[in-house]
Amino acid sequence: MEPGPSGPDQAGTARDPSDPGQPSPRTALVTGASSGIGAAVAKRIAAERAWRVVVSGRDQRRLAEIADQTSAVPVRADLATSAGVERLVTRTLDAVGHIDLLVAAAGVGWAGPLPEMPAAAVDEVLTVNLTAVAHLVRLVLPGMLAAGRGQIVLVGSTAGTYGVRREVVYSAAKAGVEALAESLRYELSDTGVRVLHVVPAAVDTPFFERRGTPYTRGVPRPLPPERVAEALWDALTHGRQEVFAPRWLGLPRRLRGMAPGLFRRLASRFG
Numbered sequence: 001m002e003p004g005p006s007g008p009d010q011a012g013t014a015r016d017p018s019d020p021g022q023p024s025p026r027t028a029l030v031t032g033a034s035s036g037i038g039a040a041v042a043k044r045i046a047a048e049r050a051w052r053v054v055v056s057g058r059d060q061r062r063l064a065e066i067a068d069q070t071s072a073v074p075v076r077a078d079l080a081t082s083a084g085v086e087r088l089v090t091r092t093l094d095a096v097g098h099i100d101l102l103v104a105a106a107g108v109g110w111a112g113p114l115p116e117m118p119a120a121a122v123d124e125v126l127t128v129n130l131t132a133v134a135h136l137v138r139l140v141l142p143g144m145l146a147a148g149r150g151q152i153v154l155v156g157s158t159a160g161t162y163g164v165r166r167e168v169v170y171s172a173a174k175a176g177v178e179a180l181a182e183s184l185r186y187e188l189s190d191t192g193v194r195v196l197h198v199v200p201a202a203v204d205t206p207f208f209e210r211r212g213t214p215y216t217r218g219v220p221r222p223l224p225p226e227r228v229a230e231a232l233w234d235a236l237t238h239g240r241q242e243v244f245a246p247r248w249l250g251l252p253r254r255l256r257g258m259a260p261g262l263f264r265r266l267a268s269r270f271g
Helices: 036-046 060-070 082-096 119-147 158-162 168-187 207-211 225-237 247-258 260-270
Strands: 026-030 051-057 073-076 101-104 150-155 193-200 242-245
Touching: 026 036, 026 082, 036 051, 036 060, 036 101, 036 225, 051 060, 051 082, 060 073, 073 082, 082 119, 101 119, 119 150, 119 168, 119 193, 150 168, 150 225, 158 168, 158 193, 158 247, 168 193, 193 225, 225 242, 242 247
Parallel strands: 026 051, 026 101, 051 073, 101 150, 150 193, 193 242
Antiparallel strands: none
């Protein structure tokens, strides 16, 4: 697949928004955009100039700052409820008319032994990281299917691919995101709607501060969120279905397939 000059061709050919004879510019909705990966992705998309960006998050002040930096439309939303997800999509469509690219980057974490995890934290981690993502996709898909094109980007985690001790529920939620992406690819085959699963390791964002437990592992070292955003955009541009950040973290999946016993022994030792 040959990409268009300003990004992924499945979202349409780049257009000049100043030309009244041209269709409206392509529109991207980025959740979790008030900080971290979401903010970096919003800035990366906005740099293409052919895109109108809608940024969503819970922090009103930070969201306004990102919107100012990217000339984006801010839509504050709490994705902890299905009603919040519906309001986000409704307000986005009211503001810009259509969604060509969805980047589901919002996420929350919790670290510690599972028996010590509060019930409310279990519900929040599962809802924001998985249930809300499913609702978002459910609500934006009809417009993409009607247009015969679109891009859905689901931000997962290596925790969901491999499992991580003391992050059991978070790992389960992100594993669900991976399964959601894979299943969607089958369901959307030949529709013109593409699905990309982005699998970052630790990222240098406020995520760990908000979950209340700092990141202490030496390997992998936390990546800057801009590197994840660049990997995401490169994967979109080249029509890839999955990308790891850093890329070498895709190698343990091969080991798990070839020698699952060895993989589990190593995973148990290193966490």
